Amino acid sequence: MSLQFSDITAARARIAPHIKRTPVLTNEALDAELDAQLFFKCENLQAMGAFKARGAANAIFALSDADAAHGVVTHSSGNHGAAVARAAQRRGIPGYIVMPNNAPQTKVRNVESYRGKVVFCAPTMTAREETCARIAAETGAVLVHPFDNYDVMAGQGTATLELLEDTPGLDLILCPVGGGGLLCGTAVAAKGVRRAIRIVGVEPELGDDVAQSFRAKKRITIPTAPTIADGLRTSSTGEKNLPLILKHVDDVVTVSEDAIVAAMREIWERLKIVIEPSCAVPFAAIRAGKVDVTGKKVGLILTGGNVDLDQLPWQKL
Amino acid sequence: MSLQFSDITAARARIAPHIKRTPVLTNEALDAELDAQLFFKCENLQAMGAFKARGAANAIFALSDADAAHGVVTHSSGNHGAAVARAAQRRGIPGYIVMPNNAPQTKVRNVESYRGKVVFCAPTMTAREETCARIAAETGAVLVHPFDNYDVMAGQGTATLELLEDTPGLDLILCPVGGGGLLCGTAVAAKGVRRAIRIVGVEPELGDDVAQSFRAKKRITIPTAPTIADGLRTSSTGEKNLPLILKHVDDVVTVSEDAIVAAMREIWERLKIVIEPSCAVPFAAIRAGKVDVTGKKVGLILTGGNVDLDQLPWQKL
Numbered sequence: 001m002s003l004q005f006s007d008i009t010a011a012r013a014r015i016a017p018h019i020k021r022t023p024v025l026t027n028e029a030l031d032a033e034l035d036a037q038l039f040f041k042c043e044n045l046q047a048m049g050a051f052k053a054r055g056a057a058n059a060i061f062a063l064s065d066a067d068a069a070h071g072v073v074t075h076s077s078g079n080h081g082a083a084v085a086r087a088a089q090r091r092g093i094p095g096y097i098v099m100p101n102n103a104p105q106t107k108v109r110n111v112e113s114y115r116g117k118v119v120f121c122a123p124t125m126t127a128r129e130e131t132c133a134r135i136a137a138e139t140g141a142v143l144v145h146p147f148d149n150y151d152v153m154a155g156q157g158t159a160t161l162e163l164l165e166d167t168p169g170l171d172l173i174l175c176p177v178g179g180g181g182l183l184c185g186t187a188v189a190a191k192g193v194r195r196a197i198r199i200v201g202v203e204p205e206l207g208d209d210v211a212q213s214f215r216a217k218k219r220i221t222i223p224t225a226p227t228i229a230d231g232l233r234t235s236s237t238g239e240k241n242l243p244l245i246l247k248h249v250d251d252v253v254t255v256s257e258d259a260i261v262a263a264m265r266e267i268w269e270r271l272k273i274v275i276e277p278s279c280a281v282p283f284a285a286i287r288a289g290k291v292d293v294t295g296k297k298v299g300l301i302l303t304g305g306n307v308d309l310d311q312l313p314w315q316k317l
Numbered sequence: 318m319s320l321q322f323s324d325i326t327a328a329r330a331r332i333a334p335h336i337k338r339t340p341v342l343t344n345e346a347l348d349a350e351l352d353a354q355l356f357f358k359c360e361n362l363q364a365m366g367a368f369k370a371r372g373a374a375n376a377i378f379a380l381s382d383a384d385a386a387h388g389v390v391t392h393s394s395g396n397h398g399a400a401v402a403r404a405a406q407r408r409g410i411p412g413y414i415v416m417p418n419n420a421p422q423t424k425v426r427n428v429e430s431y432r433g434k435v436v437f438c439a440p441t442m443t444a445r446e447e448t449c450a451r452i453a454a455e456t457g458a459v460l461v462h463p464f465d466n467y468d469v470m471a472g473q474g475t476a477t478l479e480l481l482e483d484t485p486g487l488d489l490i491l492c493p494v495g496g497g498g499l500l501c502g503t504a505v506a507a508k509g510v511r512r513a514i515r516i517v518g519v520e521p522e523l524g525d526d527v528a529q530s531f532r533a534k535k536r537i538t539i540p541t542a543p544t545i546a547d548g549l550r551t552s553s554t555g556e557k558n559l560p561l562i563l564k565h566v567d568d569v570v571t572v573s574e575d576a577i578v579a580a581m582r583e584i585w586e587r588l589k590i591v592i593e594p595s596c597a598v599p600f601a602a603i604r605a606g607k608v609d610v611t612g613k614k615v616g617l618i619l620t621g622g623n624v625d626l627d628q629l630p631w632q633k634l
Contacts, residue, residue, distance in 0.1 A: 023340035025362060029430060044589045045342060106586075113346060265626060269423075272361045272591040272622030305589030309582060315627065 003150050003157075003184060003244055005192030011154040012161055015057040018090055020047050022159070024166045027270055034286065036293040039170065040267075041163040044275050044305030048082045048110060050231075051159050051303050052146075055181060056083035058155030059144045060091055068093050070140030075099070075121075075128035078107030079231060079304050080146040085116025096141055098131045100124075104230065106308050124224060125235045147181030148238025157185025163299050164193050173299040174282035174291060177201040177210045177252060178232040180241035186301060187248035201245070201252040202285040204229045204260060210237045214245060214252040228257055228313055231278030231304060253291060259284040261313045267302070277313065279303040320467050320474075320501060320561055322509030328471040329478055332374040335407055339363050339476070341483045344587050351603070353610040356487070357584075358480040361592050361622030365399045365427060367548075368476050368620050369463075372498060373400035375472030376461045377408055385410050387457030392416070392438075392445035395424030396548060396621050397463040402433025413458055415448045417441075421547065423625050441541060442552045464498030465555025474502025480616050481510045490616040491599035491608060494518035494527045494569060495549040497558035503618060504565035518562070518569040519602040521546045521577060527554045531562060531569040545574055545630055548595030548621060570608060576601040578630045584619070594630065596620040 025040045043051035060072055071094030074084045081097035088095030097116040099108060100123035111118055121131040136143055145152065159182075164170060175186045180201075187199040203211050204227035212220040213236070221236040237245065245252075255263075264280035266287070267273065279302045285291045286298075342357045360368035377389055388411030391401045398414035405412030414433040416425060417440035428435055438448040453460055462469065476499075481487060492503045497518075504516040520528050521544035529537040530553070538553040554562065562569075572580075581597035583604070584590065596619045602608045603615075 020343075023362075026337075028364060045340075047345060049589055268591055269626055272366055274585055274589040274591060309586055309629070310632065312626070312629075315632075 001150070003153050003188050005188055007150065007154040008157040008161060008185065008189045008192065011058040012158045014061050015054055015155055015158065018057040018061070018087065019053050020045070021162055022046050024163060025271055025273070030270055034293060035295060037297045039163065039167045039297070039299045040271060041159055041299060041301050042273060043159055044273060044279065044302050048086050048114070049304055049306045050079035050083065051156055051182060051301065052079040052083035053086060054158050055152035055155035056080060056144060057087040059149060059151035060084065060087040062151045063142060067142055071095060072144045073098065073132050073135045073139070073141040074144045074146060075132050076146050078103050078110070079306060081116060082107065082110040082114060084144050085111045085114035088116070089114045094141065096135045096139065098128055098135070100128065104308055106306050110306060145238070147179030148240050150240060153181050153185040155185070156182045157189035159301060160186045160189035164190065167297070167299065169297055170197055170299045171296040172198045172200065172293065173301070174200050174202055174285060175301040176229070176232060176278050176281040176303055177203045178278070179234045180210055180237040180245055182301065182303065183249060184241050184244040188244065191248050198250045199248065200291055201249055202282045203252060203254050204232055204281060205254045205256055207232050207234065208254045209234060210245065211252040211254050213237055213242055214249070217246060229260055229278040229281055231276065232281065253285055255281055255284040255288050255290060259288045263287055265314045274305045274307060275302050276304045276307045318467070320470050320505050322505055324467065324471040325474040325478060325502065325506045325509065328375040329475045331378050332371055332472060332475065335374040335378070335404065336370050337362070337364050338479055341480060342588055342590070347587055351610060352612060354614045356480065356484045356614070356616045357588060358476055358616060358618050359590060360476055361590060361596065361619050365403050365431070366621055366623045367396035367400065368473055368499060368618065369396040369400035370403060371475050372469035372472035373397060373461060374404040376466060376468035377401065377404040379468045380459060384459055388412060389461050390415070390449055390452045390456070390458040391461045391463060392449050393463050395420050395427070396623060398433060399424065399427040399431060401461050402428045402431035405433070406431045411458065413452045413456065415445055415452070417445065421625055423623050427623060462555070464496030465557050467557060470498050470502040472502070473499045474506035476618060477503045477506035481507065484614070484616065486614055487514055487616045488613040489515045489517065489610065490618070491517050491519055491602060492618040493546070493549060493595050493598040493620055494520045495595070496551045497527055497554040497562055499618065499620065500566060501558050501561040505561065508565050515567045516565065517608055518566055519599045520569060520571050521549055521598060522571045522573055524549050524551065525571045526551060527562065528569040528571050530554055530559055531566070534563060546577055546595040546598055548593065549598065570602055572598055572601040572605050572607060576605045580604055582631045591622045591624060592619050593621045593624045
């Protein structure tokens with residue numbers, strides 16, 4: 001079993017009542033500067049403020065009634081947690097959310113607003129997984145992994161189906177990479193529509209586990225990294241993700257912290273939208289010259305907009 | 318002569334190549350809290366970052382070749398200036414922009430990026446008008462007034478045609494009021510589609526010239542007000558605007574500075590978009606209880622997103 005294009009079209013139908021079709025934004029001045037056409041898929045404007053609403057809704061509504069009866073549990077630096085809480089609330093089952101104790105307050109409140117039951121743990125992958133396993137054992141809740149899960153990946157890929165409908169003829173799609181759930185969904189969706197679309201994942205240099213794994217062709221685990229892109233602080237991609245990445249993704253590149261902050265600010269200023277640092281990463285790759293977009297039609301997935309408005313990274317407070 | 322519904326449908330066709338169809342955003346949590354359905358028409362995502370792109374494009378492309386030959390001139394606290402500069406650039410004629418010397422740097426740069434010729438003057442309506450008149454006399458440029466102009470009003474009204482197509486059945490539309498150009502366009506467009514739609518203008522208490530004029534049924538001039546809503550710092554509505562306002566607008570209400578800042582921040586945080594203080598004013602009226610939205614479908618025009626990201630009004634720097 002793996003992730004197929006048909007899983008993504010099925011996910012689209014399944015989650016339609018639970019998510020928004022988000023707009024695609026363009027900027028004429030930016031296009032003129034770059035001699036390219038950029039299309040920003042605004043998942044920061046998605047329900048609960050991130051694309052994660054898609055994957056969680058797909059995974060949770062795909063469960064049988066018997067499997068769903070005791071609820072769901074997950075671990076998340078924030079947006080996936082809120083997404084699972086929201087989908088569980090909509091299905092009328094308990095949602096247990098394991099969060100690292102350094103998660104931003106905005107993201108904790110977001111989870112709680114959907115009646116998610118928050119359980120804090122140490123900010124390590126080991127602590128998260130152990131806490132999840134304990135809750136699953138105690139309650140019978142089903143684990144909805146943030147990325148190492150085909151239903152989650154299929155849900156995330158639905159954003160790309162919409163993007164390609166709204167902007168046919170894309171040459172290239174750039175997407176941020178944390179664990180690789182979005183990257184796998186994006187790649188399978190795009191290649192299913194048109195094989196020639198190039199797919200490039202972009203990671204912070206401080207969290208380059210997938211870039212390393214892509215080059216080594218095996219899963220590499222790194223220490224949890226303090227990148228400002230808090231949604232991308234993963235130690236390694238998933239067992240199910242790496243084969244899909246190696247099969248469908250054309251390249252994975254990395255960007256510096258400074259480039260991420262500058263790109264985030266530029267998107268706020270020019271596109272007039274609030275994005276979190278994690279989704280500035282692909283635009284940072286363009287500005288840093290890590291990806292050549294000259295003469296190309298380029299899609300960028302903007303993944304989320306949950307930030308603390310009192311602590312903006314370009315301000316020294 | 319006055320402003321007719323047919324002027325707005327004609328404007329829509331005229332400016333279609335020069336503007337964007339902007340998205341309408343909703344927020345499920347906000348709707349649940351307010352027991353209402355709010356539809357935010359995102360003109361902050363318009364070309365050059367404000368609805369003003371519409372009115373300026375309509376006025377400038379409506380000119381005959383002979384009238385347009387020597388260019389156009391206007392005065393503006395910023396967004397209308399950028400809009401005139403942009404439309405003039407697209408038509409290939411000179412655009413002279415008279416700006417108050419206290420205009421935000423972001424707005425000055427915005428005008429210059431469209432090759433507008435900026436001329437600074439004192440921040441009073443008298444100084445602006447005199448400078449405009451001098452330039453018109455010296456160059457033969459045609460004045461494109463920011464609001465006291467039927468073609469400008471017709472262009473601004475096109476946003477409401479789109480809003481009503483995307484969200485049929487609105488009970489109420491709220492829009493910010495500076496000089497009244499947007500309010501007139503909005504009211505004539507909405508009443509032309511459906512007479513029963515209620516139209517309410519919202520002004521800062523510190524710049525309540527239109528609220529006063531609405532009650533007095535005559536044009537009242539007030540001292541230029543230091544409201545944070547810098548797009549709404551007008552001393553009086555236009556000669557052409559007041560009769561339209563009295564005929565088509567149902568009410569004009571006012572909000573405090575604190576309510577504007579709180580509403581601005583809430584929209585950034587919940588809708589994930591960057592808006593300038595001027596367009597937080599209608600949502601502020603809802604939060605302040607100045608407009609009852611219970612059980613209603615409500616449209617709000619978000620007018621622009623040009624702000625200085627280093628100086629956010631909720632931060633004490």
